[in-house]
Amino acid sequence: MKKVVIDAERCKGCELCVKYCPKQCLDIADSTNSKGYLPAFLAREDDCISCGICGRMCPDSAIEVFKP
Amino acid sequence: MQDVYRTSNSLTKNTMHYCPGCAHGIIHKLVAESIDELGIREKTIGVAPVGCAVLAYNYFNIDCVVAAHGRAPAMATGIKRVHPDRIVFTYQGDGDLASIGAAEIVHAAMRGEKITVIFVNNAIYGMTGGQMAPTTLVGQKTTTSPYGRQVEHCGSPIRIAEMLSTIPGAYSVSRVTVTTPANLMKAKKTIKRAFQNQIDGKGLNIVEVLSTCPTNWGRTPYESMRWVDENMVPYYPLGDFKVPEEAK
Numbered sequence: 243m244k245k246v247v248i249d250a251e252r253c254k255g256c257e258l259c260v261k262y263c264p265k266q267c268l269d270i271a272d273s274t275n276s277k278g279y280l281p282a283f284l285a286r287e288d289d290c291i292s293c294g295i296c297g298r299m300c301p302d303s304a305i306e307v308f309k310p
Numbered sequence: 311m312q313d314v315y316r317t318s319n320s321l322t323k324n325t326m327h328y329c330p331g332c333a334h335g336i337i338h339k340l341v342a343e344s345i346d347e348l349g350i351r352e353k354t355i356g357v358a359p360v361g362c363a364v365l366a367y368n369y370f371n372i373d374c375v376v377a378a379h380g381r382a383p384a385m386a387t388g389i390k391r392v393h394p395d396r397i398v399f400t401y402q403g404d405g406d407l408a409s410i411g412a413a414e415i416v417h418a419a420m421r422g423e424k425i426t427v428i429f430v431n432n433a434i435y436g437m438t439g440g441q442m443a444p445t446t447l448v449g450q451k452t453t454t455s456p457y458g459r460q461v462e463h464c465g466s467p468i469r470i471a472e473m474l475s476t477i478p479g480a481y482s483v484s485r486v487t488v489t490t491p492a493n494l495m496k497a498k499k500t501i502k503r504a505f506q507n508q509i510d511g512k513g514l515n516i517v518e519v520l521s522t523c524p525t526n527w528g529r530t531p532y533e534s535m536r537w538v539d540e541n542m543v544p545y546y547p548l549g550d551f552k553v554p555e556e557a558k
Binding site (some may be wrong): 245252253257261279300301302303306307308309 | 311312313314315316317321325328329330331332333334335336339442490491494522530531532535549
């Protein structure tokens with residue numbers, strides 16, 4: 243299981259999680275979801291410190307964060 | 311795996327209709343988390359406004375009603391007086407509370423109604439297409455002030471938190487924002503306290519939350535957050551305007 247689980251169908255690609263991530267772990271995908279948005283995804287899991295900021299800043303409740 | 315952050319139980323699984331990056335979603339989560347943490351989901355009643363948040367009942371996993379434009383505090387007054395054991399909150403925007411509903415919130419505060427008011431201020435009418443609101447900043451361009459708001463024509467923006475803090479019936483009055491993770495945590499604490507005050511039988515509790523409208527401001531969600539910090543916070547200072555010592 244990943245540290246950051248992003249529901250790509252809920253994501254609207256607003257990039258707030260990407261901008262607020264203190265370790266720049268997240269990126270925007272190249273392909274769209276069914277609504278036509280480009281969702282965020284966890285690009286660099288090794289850098290992730292499971293701080294939860296992406297989850298808290300996500301307006302669409304698309305992100306859940308876990309710590310191993 | 312240990313949970314660090316999970317979606318609140320007081321929110322439904324419905325996808326929100328708000329524009330990408332709209333801070334309404336973040337504020338909904340703060341309200342829902344506060345309700346969760348206080349364990350009051352089964353006895354909370356929400357009053358949704360007219361505006362972007364009119365469909366809030368789709369997202370809060372609690373009982374909700376929608377009031378006529380601006381009349382959420384009046385409806386909440388009725389609900390709270392009939393059901394004094396319930397926790398009643400209104401969730402209103404600036405076009406709803408500061409404009410057409412200004413009389414209702416002032417008189418609800420004057421009467422000291424035991425309700426909680428979440429006032430989301432994004433300095434523009436979002437749902438109707440970005441017209442000038444009473445809270446629009448001087449010089450801010452909107453569809454009805456294309457050259458920027460001018461004081462001699464439209465007056466100065468109204469500071470609701472400062473105004474309500476002068477009313478003796480208002481128990482707690484605070485202004486917060488959600489532009490950074492630190493501000494977000496402060497906002498959460500303030501909103502939770504506003505609900506706790508109501509549980510303790512105190513009122514009226516209002517939290518003004520400075521919010522964004524990326525679509526109508528013509529900025530990206532992240533730029534909008536910065537715009538709040540740089541332009542709105544100097545005019546609408548953050549902090550507690552009226553919080554009694556026993557509630558702190």
